Amino acid sequence: MSKRRTLFDRVWDAHVVRELADGVALLYVDLHLIHEVTSPQAFSGLRRAGRRVRRPERTLATVDHNVPTGDRSLPIADAVAAKQVDALGTNAREFDIALFDLSSPGQGIVHVIGPELGATQPGMLIVCGDSHTATHGAFGAFALGIGTSDVEHVLATQCIVLSKPKNLEARISGKRAAGVSAKDLILALIGKIGTAGATGHVIEYTGAAIEALSMEERMTVCNMSIEGGARAGLMAPDDVTFTYLQGRPRAPAGDAWPAAVDRWRALRSDDEAAYDTRVTLDASRVGPQVTWGTTPGMVADISARVPDPAQLATENERRAAARALAYMGLTPGTPLAGIPIDRVFLGSCTNARIEDLRAAASVVRGRHVATRVRAMVVPGSQRVKAQAEQEGLDRVFREAGFEWRNAGCSMCLGMNADVLGAGERCAATSNRNFEGRQGRGGRTHLMSPMMAAAAAIEGQLVDVRAW
């Protein structure tokens, strides 16, 4: 009998072009997503060496990281950013790569448009020069972030050399309570395992609480795998996955569709497959989560208080927590609920899909943003934006005092003009609360779209379950 295999083993095995050494393989890449920030040096390298892009039709480009989210009829004010956007246009044209540029109705955050187009499919190996590529793992793909040298390598060879990561099963059982979202599950998991808890591993998310998630919620969970240190995160595809994909522009169509679904149904872990590491989480015990520090692992239930560094186990942790609290301007023992905020950011590849906007709008409807708060909604893609406008969500947000912007990464990483000022405190639906991430001196609290929406209305962190 053959060895019992995990979902990850299956996807890995199906992509081995050649074993190069023990545990090291040359793997074939099905889909290569590129954007303006981490690709220009790779194209320069190709040109210098006189190399071509091996499979342009397996490459997809968009602009998202540095683009303005204001009026799209105006030129990009930042000349350096504009040059980078232009470079992607030039490279895409020269190497014959499909590009969703600022004028395209398909433009958006790379991890939002891949699934939206149906380009992301179960069983694929997907790479992108961006650490949140794990998002696509929600479809049962092995999707990982790579650096620019590897981007160049994939452009030239359509392959990547990898040492096979270990496999971690994160089993999330139980049923979520009302007011608790996919974001809360992944934040709670990262809080439990730590920011390096899954280093060297690919996480497979399993369990009843995962199976119960919608496709977009699954993407939120997989998206933050990197925040637990994982090389990637994935989930077995099922009818939820297939229903989401059917009819999308790049999904298989006609006779190819049922054949693809048959193939995809085999993408699951065998019973009693061997994982290197296992962790469990009971979803029914998870409340809305809020980060209090400067890593996503510094997270607690909204009903908790700012922790006291002195209570932590090791000197290393005590120093890190004390430093984080000094940066965040927080005092140990302060209840998290009630901490006043200045800004709200609803956006990012983690939480800017249509369901996220609907969830936030349901909290906001008929209410108004607190007087001293500046709040913005940045849809994950222009298609998400158009869909939201069709549903009238833009009106809900605008009437409540939110800014309604165009698609991009925006204030998740603050490469464009959307940044926090020093000392400003922000309720954000993004994925990183690192020092300065949203602007030098800015203070980020990560949370779900519903929690961020409620914080916008009250002007402080608040438990959305009480609403």
Place this chain on the structure above:
Amino acid sequence: MVTQFVRHRGRAVTLPRRDVDTDQIIPKQFLKSVERTGFAPALFHDWRYRADGSPDPAFELNTPTAAGATILITGPNFGCGSSREHAVWALVQFGFRAIVAPSFADIFTSNCYRNGLLPVRLQPTEVDALIRSTEGGLYEIVVDLEKQVVTDDRGFYARFSADPYGRELLLSGLDEIGRTLLEEPSIAAYERSHS
């Protein structure tokens, strides 16, 4: 072409913090460049310089003994977060050849090997010992990738285990893309059997 790394002796400087993410190593405002060079001034920018642009004398890399350092000794999970290879370019262009820490983030590790920068993983107690040794002023260590050991002149000796593929890349300094292109028959065969 990967810069070759076999053995390096150099001055060590410490940054005793855990979870140093790539946003700290190189903040986003420096990622708009389309070039691969010019990142040294941006290294640890928001820690290295105060808001008015003057160097912060309290920051570890601004101390007089840090001048000319080529080996960085730091805390666990170094290089976590964003995949930006600019972080590695900035470290290399600043002059670093090796980073010693109890653990590193995966994408960062991969980026290091492709730029001639060696990530050296030692036990936390060994890293602590090195950090203590730097407290006395100028301190040099030797990182030997061939033998996979770290030593100093005072009898410090620690073994490490580099990623076998990354080690081969650094020892040979080969052109990885050029090497993979030699696999063309295998790649073409894979494509034929999967189309």
